[in-house]
Amino acid sequence: MRASLDPIQTLHEEPADAEVVSHRLMLRAGFVRKVAGGIYSYLPMAIRSLRKVERIVREEMDRAGALEVLLPALQPSDLWEKTGRWQEYGPELFRVSDRHERPFALGPTHEEVITDLISQTVRSYRQLPVLVYQIQTKFRDERRPRFGILRGREFIMKDAYSFSASEEDARRIYAVMQETYARIFTRMGLDCRMVEADSGLIGGNHSHEFMVLAQSGEDTVLLCEKCSWASNVEKAPEARLCPACGEPVVSRTAIEVGHVFYLGHKYSSRMEATFLDAAGKEVPFFMGCYGIGVSRLLAAAIEQSHDEQGMIWPMSIAPFRATVLPLGPGMMERAETGQVVSALEEIWPGEIYVDDREIRPGMKFQDADLRGFPYQVILGERNVEKGCGEVKIRRTGERIVASLPEIPALLHRRAATESPEA
Ligand SMILES: Nc1ncnc2c1ncn2[C@@H]1O[C@H](COP(=O)(O)OP(=O)(O)OP(=O)(O)O)[C@@H](O)[C@H]1O
Ligand SMILES: [Mg+2]
Ligand SMILES: [Zn+2]
Numbered sequence: 001m002r003a004s005l006d007p008i009q010t011l012h013e014e015p016a017d018a019e020v021v022s023h024r025l026m027l028r029a030g031f032v033r034k035v036a037g038g039i040y041s042y043l044p045m046a047i048r049s050l051r052k053v054e055r056i057v058r059e060e061m062d063r064a065g066a067l068e069v070l071l072p073a074l075q076p077s078d079l080w081e082k083t084g085r086w087q088e089y090g091p092e093l094f095r096v097s098d099r100h101e102r103p104f105a106l107g108p109t110h111e112e113v114i115t116d117l118i119s120q121t122v123r124s125y126r127q128l129p130v131l132v133y134q135i136q137t138k139f140r141d142e143r144r145p146r147f148g149i150l151r152g153r154e155f156i157m158k159d160a161y162s163f164s165a166s167e168e169d170a171r172r173i174y175a176v177m178q179e180t181y182a183r184i185f186t187r188m189g190l191d192c193r194m195v196e197a198d199s200g201l202i203g204g205n206h207s208h209e210f211m212v213l214a215q216s217g218e219d220t221v222l223l224c225e226k227c228s229w230a231s232n233v234e235k236a237p238e239a240r241l242c243p244a245c246g247e248p249v250v251s252r253t254a255i256e257v258g259h260v261f262y263l264g265h266k267y268s269s270r271m272e273a274t275f276l277d278a279a280g281k282e283v284p285f286f287m288g289c290y291g292i293g294v295s296r297l298l299a300a301a302i303e304q305s306h307d308e309q310g311m312i313w314p315m316s317i318a319p320f321r322a323t324v325l326p327l328g329p330g331m332m333e334r335a336e337t338g339q340v341v342s343a344l345e346e347i348w349p350g351e352i353y354v355d356d357r358e359i360r361p362g363m364k365f366q367d368a369d370l371r372g373f374p375y376q377v378i379l380g381e382r383n384v385e386k387g388c389g390e391v392k393i394r395r396t397g398e399r400i401v402a403s404l405p406e407i408p409a410l411l412h413r414r415a416a417t418e419s420p421e422a
Contacts, residue, residue: 001320003355006030008043010367020216022299023148025311029371031298038145038153045371046298048319050156053297054135056187056316057158064180066131066160071113073137077103079112083270094139106139111267111289114161118285119273125165128275128285131173133160135294147216149295150255150303156295162288165277167264170286174206174262177290181210181258187421188297189314190304192257195221195230210258210292214303217253224249255300256293263287302372311372312395315419320353322375322411323368327361336384336404340377343408369394374419375411393418 008030018024026032031046042050058068074096080086086093086105094106107113118130138157145153160177164170178194185192190212197209209232211221220233224242231239233251242249268274268284277283293300298317305312315321324341326332344352353373355364361380368376376392383389389407391400393414402410415422 001350001353003353003357006044008045010370012366018148020147020150020303021306022150022216022302025302025306025370026148026299029311029367032149034148038142038151040149040152040154042295045319049298049301049313049317050295052317053188053294054158056184057135057292057294060180060184060187061133061158061160064131064176066133069114069132069134070136071107071110071117071134073107073139075105075107075110075113077105079116080105082116083112083267085112092140092142094141107136108138108140109157109289109291110134110136110159111161111263111287112271115267115271115273115285115287118161118163119268119271122163122275122285125275125277128163128165129169129173130163131160133158133290147218148299150216150299151218152295155293158292158294160290162290163268163285164288165275165283165286167286170262170264170288174260174288177260177288178208181260181290181292184292185210185212185257188301188317189419189421190257190297190301193221193223193230193254195232195254196235197232197259198234206262208260209256211254212257212300212304213252213254214300215253216303217255219254219256220251221254222249222251255296255303257297257300258290258292260290261288263289306372309366310370313372313374315374315415315422318374319371320373321348321351321415322377323353323355323371323373324377324379325355325361325364325368326379327364328381329358331379331381331384332356334379334384336387337379340379340389340404340407343405344377344411347408347412375414377407377411 010030011028015024015027018027030043032040032042034040077086096104135158139154142151142153145151162173193211195209195211197207221230222233222239223230224247226247227245229242229244239249265284268287274282274284302311326337341354372394374394378390387403388401389404
């Protein structure tokens with residue numbers, strides 16, 4: 001893509017009301033713009049990363065045998081009356097009426113809709129288990145929307161729901177989802193911990209959260225320094241020593257990016273959602289639900305990976321893998337520039353961002369650093385005259401001068417060792 005096609009400018013002054021790094025950088029780098037409190041427009045750069053996050057989530061959910069659906073955001077209140085959540089959910093639930101003054105909710109989560117659907121569809125234990133997911137916009141009138149897209153009132157979630165004929169099978173799917181989540185976050189290049197959690201408003205009696213350790217996190221987790229034990233502080237407020245190995249625990253702030261719940265009969269019994277078991281008896285489904293904060297992940301990735309100059313994207317979810325920076329007048333038109341861009345497009349189709357704007361080199365460097373593309377290919381007149389270009393590795397700051405035809409192979413090699421997950 002050419003920079004000149006994109007009307008969005010980067011901001012060089014500090015945005016006024018951004019309290020955390022990811023929010024500040026997303027505004028400055030032209031990834032999002034605020035429309036109202038907790039409501040954002042996603043601009044072309046952000047959409048590229050968002051689609052990559054979604055692709056990884058889809059691939060791993062599909063691999064786990066989940067089926068994709070798309071449920072409505074607009075949901076009649078009677079479904080919510082059935083579970084009692086029309087009252088229970090309180091002011092966080094967005095409520096609207098249609099022209100006949102019939103009440104609806106804007107879905108903050110979809111247990112009601114999916115349980116209703118499955119109970120109408122599945123009659124026998126022979127049709128179980130069922131595991132479905134969707135990637136969709138959710139609405140929650142958060143008490144304190146803040147930190148940009150980290151806590152929005154409209155945000156994108158992957159939510160999945162499982163229906164099993166036995167508790168044992170529901171727990172098996174729960175374990176499959178735990179592994180799936182670990183794979184998803186590893187592929188995104190995130191350092192993520194699974195912690196024991198409180199079940200909150202959705203929950204049955206068993207849940208785990210996936211936490212990205214970051215200073216701006218609104219959650220506090222307790223971690224064991226010796227083993228892998230970790231817990232949300234809400235679940236084990238008094239813990240000073242690790243229950244698994246007896247070593248001292250440390251407390252860290254973190255961002256919740258995923259959550260798995262074992263629900264048991266919580267929703268199926270309230271909604272009378274039953275199937276016929278092997279003995280011909282009506283039994284409520286054993287359920288689980290599994291969420292990932294798809295849009296929140298973009299901000300969490302930035303919180304975990306940035307420096308003074310800006311974002312540093314993991315390869316697998318970077319908006320573009322590499323940027324080409326032709327410097328100075330006439331460099332964009334030179335044949336060498338065109339050749340480098342086409343050769344890079346061969347190895348990474350659609351992944352090259354060409355800064356063809358007629359601006360000072362210093363501005364191009366700043367913007368490339370700010371937006372955090374993993375690789376920069378800098379084409380200055382002096383190097384190009386000698387048949388060379390300079391490669392800058394964003395994460396390390398390392399610079400390598402290479403002959404122009406060698407650059408694509410060099411990037412390909414570096415990416416294979418530096419980002420094997422991508
Ligand atoms: N307001 C929000 N903005 C962006 N992402 C959110 C928001 N609320 C929840 N999420 C994401 O959706 C996932 C699944 O939703 P869930 O209902 O489990 O969240 P939650 O427990 O309410 O999260 P939190 O404790 O942060 O409010 C969360 O793990 C989180 O990543
Ligand atoms: Mg919440
Ligand atoms: Zn331990």
